[in-house]
Amino acid sequence: MKNTITIKLENQGQRLDIFLSEYLTDYTRSQIKKMILSGDVLVNNKEASVHKFLKEDDKINISLNSSKTVTKTTNKSKDNQKDNQDIFKDIKLISKTDDFLIIEKPVGLLVHPTDKNETNTLVDWLLSKYPNIKNVGEDPARPGIVHRLDKDVSGLMVIPLNQKSFEFFKQKFKLRDIDKRYTALVHGEVSKNTDEITFFIGRSRSKEGIFAARPTKSGDINDKDKQAITEFSVLKRFKNYTLLEIKILTGRTHQIRVHLKAYGHPIVGDKLYLNKKIKMKRDLSRIFLHAQHLAFVGPDDQKYDFSSPLPEKLRSFTKSLKEQPEIK
Template identity: 40%
Template sequence: MSEHTESYIVDAAHSGNRLDLFLSEVSSHSRSHIKKLVSHGYIHIEDTVAKKAGILINEGQTIRLEQEASYEHVREEEKVDTSLYAKIVVLGETSDYVVIHKPAGLLVHPTEAGEKVTLTAWLVQTYPDIEHVGENPVRPGIVHRLDKEASGTLVVAKTNAMFHHLKDQFKARSVEKQYTVLVYGTIEANEDTIDFPIDRGNDGRMVSRPRLKAVTLNTVDNIQPGKEARTDFKVIKRLGRFSLLSVRIHSGRTHQIRVHMYAYAHPVVGDTLYFNKKLLKKNDEHLGRLFLHAAKLCFQDLAGAMHCFESPLPEELQQYLDSLA
């Protein structure tokens, strides 16, 4: 068997799912890329080459992807679709920074899979000098991120002075970040704080994923001794079996809102990574994305003045809310 660089174990929540859907959720590869890898024989279920992208997988199985170099030519076959760039909106900019609205579906920067269509690619194309800003050439100007599936407000440094200034503010947790989030279930409390730790899991996911039955914060704390994290939320509106929330995070853990709301027993609508896809109601499927939007971002400029930027709720999210009213 060839050497492998990626390995994923199927958990109970994804047992019975299609191979391509599972890998598109837990890895950085797109579903179309996964199908090409399958067609070239580069994906194994245990020790057997996967013959079909739609094959159903079972709990406990190990899924392996062959080493990156062996399927480099597969990536070259893929067409580069830059249509998402048209949905990027500049909300404000100075000589030191630019604040943009990132559309859902767009990666902030490339992963190890080497994606070509990313926010950073657009930034370097639009603002060439940004290429030399920051500490990592893969993430020029980037001081914080949004999940690929999320949309909303994001600030990018255009100078190294602003990069370090913003970095210090995020480290000090003085940046205000507010999100609009729709979750499953009716939350009775008008507001609450979730503060259990978050850490990486052992199943290939970016963060550990509490089981749905482990919904009490004490239980989660006992099984997950990770990094401290705090999420505050207020209920904006209750919509039948859904709750619309205004969320503020005081730390910046990967997938923080998603994993916290899942453990709180109110998963984010459209989240197939932290909520069993089989349990999603059929009438939720037309949303087609994660209902998590970075609505507001406040930070200080180099002179110490505070600036706030807001990103309106995307049309598809507003239409979904209207359908629930």
């Protein structure tokens, strides 16, 4: 059976999967997303992404009897829904104003979909809780996202709730006018109490999907490499480990992870950038990197200062380590 829907003006700007979940009430969100991804849903006779934003007079064709379409919720899809609900429950709303949210992103949650069209990202959660955010930002697939954290990193994020606020925070980040700090546990005993890492960062030329640091004076820098600045100070020293507070003055992809690896002290639990020669006596099952501090002057000229404690798993790991005396 085929259904055809013509989008009305009142539904313009709504996301395809969200619109269909309201229209096809007998289907779950995950089933609808599977229908879209399997090609059972066409928009203007073309396959569309889950995150496509609809326009007035768009025509949606739905094949409800396709063999590719799941019509019953399987145990696996139930498990997936439970996992998705669980990770959404782990999102903490720290503060809300008329202009922005401060949230604490849990580890394992992707901020926005990539070219793989992932679902159940932070963007999905934002759209379900704050539908008007769909018009905020520069990219329809990333509404409200003015900065990001890696999927495997937890911690604080600011989410603009309107376009004026988005432009405000975009400029703040560009001018490096936001105090953003992280806590990381690294391998090895860092000799300096404070230091600044200034290696350029670019895509690895030997391995796809990762980035590499290139010293400023190496002569190996090209026009695609970008300047990156990372500052750190030592919080605690342990036998074979060091706990750092990190401040980044630029926001490059994987910046902290790449810089610390190049500095000779990769982050504990970072399977992407960890030297294979380093053996872990205890599996942390995540990267030890947490965005723990965010401070700025807001659009209302008020000063805001937010802190987030280390997640229990990270605190527990540090308690198992043997402390070393401070270097003066």
